[in-house]
Amino acid sequence: MIAIIDYGLGNLRSVQCALRRVGAESVITSDAGEIAAADGVVLPGVGAFWRAMENLRKGDLMEVVQETSLNGKPLLGICLGMQLLFSESDEHGRHEGLGIIPGKVKRFTESLLKIPHMGWNEIQQQNPSLLFEGVGDGAFFYFAHSYYVIPDEPAAVIGSTDYGTTFASAVHAGNVFGAQFHPERSGAVGLTMLRNFCRLCQTD
Amino acid sequence: MLAKRIIPCLDVKNGRVVKGRSFVNLRDAGDPVEAGKQYSDAGADELVFLDITATLEARKTILALAARVADEVFIPFTIGGGVSTIADARGLLSAGAEKISINTAAVKNKPLITEVAEAFGNQAVVVAIDAKRQAGKNGQWWEVFISAGTTPTGLDVIEWAKEVEELGAGEIMLTSIDSDGHTAGYDIKLNAAVNEAVSIPVIASGGAGGPEDMLTVLTEGKADAALAASIFHYGTYSIADVKDYLRNHGVHVRS
Numbered sequence: 474m475i476a477i478i479d480y481g482l483g484n485l486r487s488v489q490c491a492l493r494r495v496g497a498e499s500v501i502t503s504d505a506g507e508i509a510a511a512d513g514v515v516l517p518g519v520g521a522f523w524r525a526m527e528n529l530r531k532g533d534l535m536e537v538v539q540e541t542s543l544n545g546k547p548l549l550g551i552c553l554g555m556q557l558l559f560s561e562s563d564e565h566g567r568h569e570g571l572g573i574i575p576g577k578v579k580r581f582t583e584s585l586l587k588i589p590h591m592g593w594n595e596i597q598q599q600n601p602s603l604l605f606e607g608v609g610d611g612a613f614f615y616f617a618h619s620y621y622v623i624p625d626e627p628a629a630v631i632g633s634t635d636y637g638t639t640f641a642s643a644v645h646a647g648n649v650f651g652a653q654f655h656p657e658r659s660g661a662v663g664l665t666m667l668r669n670f671c672r673l674c675q676t677d
Numbered sequence: 678m679l680a681k682r683i684i685p686c687l688d689v690k691n692g693r694v695v696k697g698r699s700f701v702n703l704r705d706a707g708d709p710v711e712a713g714k715q716y717s718d719a720g721a722d723e724l725v726f727l728d729i730t731a732t733l734e735a736r737k738t739i740l741a742l743a744a745r746v747a748d749e750v751f752i753p754f755t756i757g758g759g760v761s762t763i764a765d766a767r768g769l770l771s772a773g774a775e776k777i778s779i780n781t782a783a784v785k786n787k788p789l790i791t792e793v794a795e796a797f798g799n800q801a802v803v804v805a806i807d808a809k810r811q812a813g814k815n816g817q818w819w820e821v822f823i824s825a826g827t828t829p830t831g832l833d834v835i836e837w838a839k840e841v842e843e844l845g846a847g848e849i850m851l852t853s854i855d856s857d858g859h860t861a862g863y864d865i866k867l868n869a870a871v872n873e874a875v876s877i878p879v880i881a882s883g884g885a886g887g888p889e890d891m892l893t894v895l896t897e898g899k900a901d902a903a904l905a906a907s908i909f910h911y912g913t914y915s916i917a918d919v920k921d922y923l924r925n926h927g928v929h930v931r932s
Contacts, residue, residue, distance in 0.1 A: 482797075486773040490747050520798035553798075587878045587901060589800050589847050593680045593722055593931040613680060613931040615753055617775075617800035617847070635678055658753045658775060660717065 475499040475674055476511035478538070478554075480528040483517040488551065491657035495664050497671040505537040513674030514541045518553035522562040522578065522620070525553055526570065535571060542573040547673045548649045552618060555644065555651030559622050574646050576624035583637030589619045590636045596654070602631040602645045604652075606669050612662045614654035616642070621653060648673075680931040681895045682722040682902035683919055684880060685909045687712055689758075690729050692738045694910065707910070710745045716909070717750045719916045722931055724750065725778070725850070725880075725904060728758030729825065740772050747773020755803055757850075761786070766793045770801060778803035778850055781823040784830055784837075787844055794845030803880075804841040805850040808834040808867055819867055826854045834867070835874050842875045849879045850904065856884030860907055863890055868898030880904050887914060888922035895928055 475492060477485050477499050485501045492499045492515075499515070500507060508514055516538060518525050529535045541548045542558075550558045559570045562578035570578070581588050593613040598605050621640040624630060632643030634653075644651040650670065656663035687694045687709050694707045713724050726746070728739040736759055743756050756769045757778030766777045783790050783804050794802045807826050808819040819834035838849055851871055853864035863884045872879050878901040881894040885905035894900045908914045920930045 484770055484773065484775065484801075486744075486771060487747050487775070490773060491751055493748075494751065519800060520796070587876055589877070590679065591800060591848060591878050592682050592901065595678065616679075617753075617798075619799070655753070655775075658751060660752050664751060 474511050475513045475515060475671065476508045477501045477515045477517060478508060478534060479503045480518075480525065480532050480534055482520045482525050482528060482553070484519065485517055488515060488517050488657045491664060491667055492671065495668040495671055497667075497674070503532050503534065505533060508534070508537045509540065511546075513547040513549070513670065514538070516548065516550045516554035516557060518551065518557060519617075520553060522553065522556060522564040522570070523566070523568045525557055526568055529557070529571075538571055539573060542647075542649050545648050547670060549670050550649075550651040551657070552653060552655060555653055556620060556622055558649060558651055559624070562620065564620055573649055574624055574629060574644060574651070575626060576622055576629075578620050578622050580620050581637060586637045589617055591617045594634050594636060594642075594654075596632040596634055596642050598632055599630045600628060600645070602643075603673060604631065604643065604645060604650055604666055604669050607665050608662050614642070614656065614659040614663060616654045618653060622651070678929050680722070680929050681923065682880075683891065683916055683930065684723045684725055684902050684904040685716045685721050685916070686725040686727060686882065686904045686906045688727045688729050688906065689739065689742065692742060695729070709742055710749055712910075713746050713750045713754065716916065717752045720920060720931070721752065721916050723752060723902070724754040726754060726756045727778075728756065730758070740768050743769050743772035743774045755850075757803070757805055761789070763789065763792050763796065766797065766801075770797055776801050776803050776848070778805045780805040780807065783841060784821065784823050784832065787840075790841060790844040790846055794847070799845055799847035802846050803848045803850050804846040805852065806834055806837060806841075807852045807854050808864070809854040810864070810867075819870075822854055835870055838871045838875050842877050846877060848877055849875065850882055851879055853883040857882070858907065859884055860886030862886060863894040863898060863903070865893055865898045868894050868900050872899035878902065888919045891919055892923055892926050892928065895923070
């Protein structure tokens, strides 16, 4: 069973539909006990960083996510959910994140770029990761975001993407994974990636 | 590098796909979920469903449709038509839509744009602008029309586009009423003017007759995405035809 954390932000149903398609049972939940009992955890999210952190705090969900990262259970942050894993963001002022992966979140600044970065872009695979097993290097994934992560540790970057600058579009540190793109909306390659994640949830 | 997007649009009435010329003379063109799935398999980058159902009661079918599409299709899809409250937006996004598009309600109730953007993120908010060429004292301009292209607003399209960006829209879907359904090409000047005025992505809509029209609007028109209905629904061109043509002309598209 995979827990999709419901903290009032994000398109949770599309994540659940995609997990169902790859044969994984999942539950959309805001219950810390249910999250702690799951085989794997997905932290989705869209919208503002500060509001997401506020909602996680109000829902007493910060600790359970942080504990998941420490107890070896696979954890996948998607889009804003990935950004929340980091130490801090400068979206609407400086805000602390979950601090699971050291690094920060900043806005695209190149003035000639359209923001949000919206649409299909290529991921160049960096360090090998089980998450990308069966996914070709340079495969297109669907993005919709205005901020991106800068991990302190370059080894955490498993995928990078060019949009004015080269940014970390996928990260992996131990049992913790982050995808700046939306695998649940990225067609066949996205489903392959989710299937890989689900497989890790079963074996761990 | 970010790819230019090709987006089939499905006008949905009472749960069926229809497409007309300049918003009249609708013809039935199939089941929305089946059509969506086929387009997704064929390489469409996104889907847009526009609900043109008239009655409030029948509108509930669009929620069910959003849920069915989310179950079967794993590329982004936008639902528009009749979204006038935050509750409408929440319903569609919770059902699995990636974005909602707001047209008439955005003009009548501007704070709605900001409200939805704050609740669900800018990327979830598409403002649809229906533009009609008008002759003015200082030359040609484009006027914003609402209520399915029937009602002039007096608003200048360029000014309105800038305003919706400030209000929190994440994207603009720009339809030329003059070109829509005529398959004689997009309004390139309109698209270029709006793309130069805003820094959010713009989806060009209205007038696609073939791949060469899409090439023109994505290059000269500077659009980020090209939307089409008729040419895809009636099989005049496939998504692959369009993408091959664009690729051969140096446009970066998703393979």
